Amino acid sequence: MNRVYNFSAGPSMLPVPVLERAAAEMLSYGESGMSVMEMSHRSPDYEAIIKKAEADLREIMNIPDNYKVLFLQGGASTQFASVALNLINRAPSKKALYAVSGQFSGKAYKEAVKMGLNAKCIATTKDTNFDEVPVITRDMVDQDASYLHICFNNTIYGTKYSYIPECGEVPLVADLSSCIISEPIDVSKFGVIYAGAQKNMAPAGLTLVIVREDLLGLADETIPTMLDWKTLADNDSMYNTPPCYAIYMAGLVYEWIKDLGGLEKMKEMNEKKAAVLYDYLDSQSYYIAPVKAGSRSMMNVTFVTGNADLDKKFASEAAKAGLKNLKGHRSVGGMRASIYNAMPYDGVVALVEFMKKFAEENPKD
Numbered sequence: 001m002n003r004v005y006n007f008s009a010g011p012s013m014l015p016v017p018v019l020e021r022a023a024a025e026m027l028s029y030g031e032s033g034m035s036v037m038e039m040s041h042r043s044p045d046y047e048a049i050i051k052k053a054e055a056d057l058r059e060i061m062n063i064p065d066n067y068k069v070l071f072l073q074g075g076a077s078t079q080f081a082s083v084a085l086n087l088i089n090r091a092p093s094k095k096a097l098y099a100v101s102g103q104f105s106g107k108a109y110k111e112a113v114k115m116g117l118n119a120k121c122i123a124t125t126k127d128t129n130f131d132e133v134p135v136i137t138r139d140m141v142d143q144d145a146s147y148l149h150i151c152f153n154n155t156i157y158g159t160k161y162s163y164i165p166e167c168g169e170v171p172l173v174a175d176l177s178s179c180i181i182s183e184p185i186d187v188s189k190f191g192v193i194y195a196g197a198q199k200n201m202a203p204a205g206l207t208l209v210i211v212r213e214d215l216l217g218l219a220d221e222t223i224p225t226m227l228d229w230k231t232l233a234d235n236d237s238m239y240n241t242p243p244c245y246a247i248y249m250a251g252l253v254y255e256w257i258k259d260l261g262g263l264e265k266m267k268e269m270n271e272k273k274a275a276v277l278y279d280y281l282d283s284q285s286y287y288i289a290p291v292k293a294g295s296r297s298m299m300n301v302t303f304v305t306g307n308a309d310l311d312k313k314f315a316s317e318a319a320k321a322g323l324k325n326l327k328g329h330r331s332v333g334g335m336r337a338s339i340y341n342a343m344p345y346d347g348v349v350a351l352v353e354f355m356k357k358f359a360e361e362n363p364k365d
């Protein structure tokens, strides 16, 4: 078997022990005689799976008791609408604040505008092509607003907030799709956290929402049932059929993290991996890392050679060497190495070795 180092931004690598366990349990989960894929979501076996997944996630993320954990479908993109519909009524102003730090936060903002809501962009780094995250200070957050939405780690541009913005009484809503469970985070600083699972948690099909209880039940009566967090919370994510298999896989990933030593340990491992890459980028001039100091992502590392043809050659030769999916997002070009939890340290070392070799063999004149 020939596993490659897969630097895809998502869907992305899953830990080998998790895949092995899923393979071992594929034909018969426990004594059930059936795959988890084939089980009723109301069966005792499955109920134990989803309950354990939630308990383990609460443990590793240290989620306070006054927060609900929802396992949903529809992707992070569906939450762009859900966030607005569930929260816009929180304050009498019915005003929503957005910081636009890249494509996904831009889409979230546009979704609110599209729905005819009073949405205001309070900060953006669009003018510098999102080479850093915007500064958000307490005085920029109108205290009469219903919520402030940010994207904490910008998957396409490779930027991340190095701090949690101070919002006063206004709930902070954050898209953590590409950095969830990569390091400890103080959940109590957020009103809502959501994430598509396919970056750092599970196969595609699962969307995680962590919502503070006082933010449930604020939506108009006309909210579509499947977007209403209250309905989903009241039914323990089982209002309809949940993404059963993806939840099971997420549960295996949470167990894997627990066994490794939790998110402190995960952070240490991720920092070590990112440092190998950033230290190399900072030590030379062949490759340029466009992200400004202070905004560097630990999960998505972007770089360019400054020559589009060389960038193309880099991605294709790297793929031949077993380093897959290093081409940058179609909207920005260049290269992007996504080094989520499941990427081994050796994968990043192999990438840096390849980068050195490529630079030697392809001089710029």
Ligand SMILES: *Cc1c(COP(=O)(O)O)cnc(C)c1O
Pocket: 010, 074, 075, 076, 077, 078, 104, 151, 153, 154, 155, 175, 176, 177, 178, 196, 197, 199
């Ligand atoms: C991938 C991604 C999304 C979109 O997720 P879907 O699950 O495909 O809708 C949204 N936000 C961020 C930060 C992402 O990385």
